[in-house]
Amino acid sequence: MNSNMEENERGKSSELQDNINLLREIDFFAGLPMEVVKLFAYLCFRVTFKPGQYLLQQDEDDACAYYIISGEVELLRQENGLTESIRRYGADSFLGSLALFSPVPRLFSLRAVNDVKCLAMDRERFSKAVKQFPDIMPRLTKVIAERIIAWERHFILKQHDRLPTFDSTIGISLI
Helix, strand or coil, X not given: CCHHHHHHHHHHHHHHHHHHHHHHXXXXXXXXXXXXXXXXHHHCEEEEECCCCEEECCCCCCCEEEEEEECCEEEEEEECCEEEEEEEECCCCEECHHHHCCCCCCCCEEEECCCEEEXXXXXXXXXXXXXXXXXXXXXXXXXXXXXXXXXXXXXXXXXXXXXXXXXXXXXXXXX
């Protein structure tokens, strides 16, 4: 084996191990058997975005979830021709997991503020892994449910003094 091939092999092996380590830190994948995490780590891919590039766009189904390794992204919502900046996400944020389960038009856009490096998984690759390990679905569904409950709990606590005025805006956890 020549030195370029050895370096290439080491690079792939190192990136795979890095992917495994990253996935083990993400609540969505944490707690899954190591053999499943390794498969996801093998199937995911790295992608970079330059400032101003979109990771995902409102009303489109890109079928991808992203873990931000480095950089910062801005969550945007367009309504009546106006674009509003909602918030920013940085490293260690995992976004878009619902798109792994089903075609979902995005309610928001996500745009790179600076150079952004992500670990990404698309629905097709995710489905391949789930077909090999169907017993992981209850665990993944539980994580999604926990995220929904946590979001609604946070929303309620943040708005506790206005509870009677926003009764039609809560209840997502009743789905």
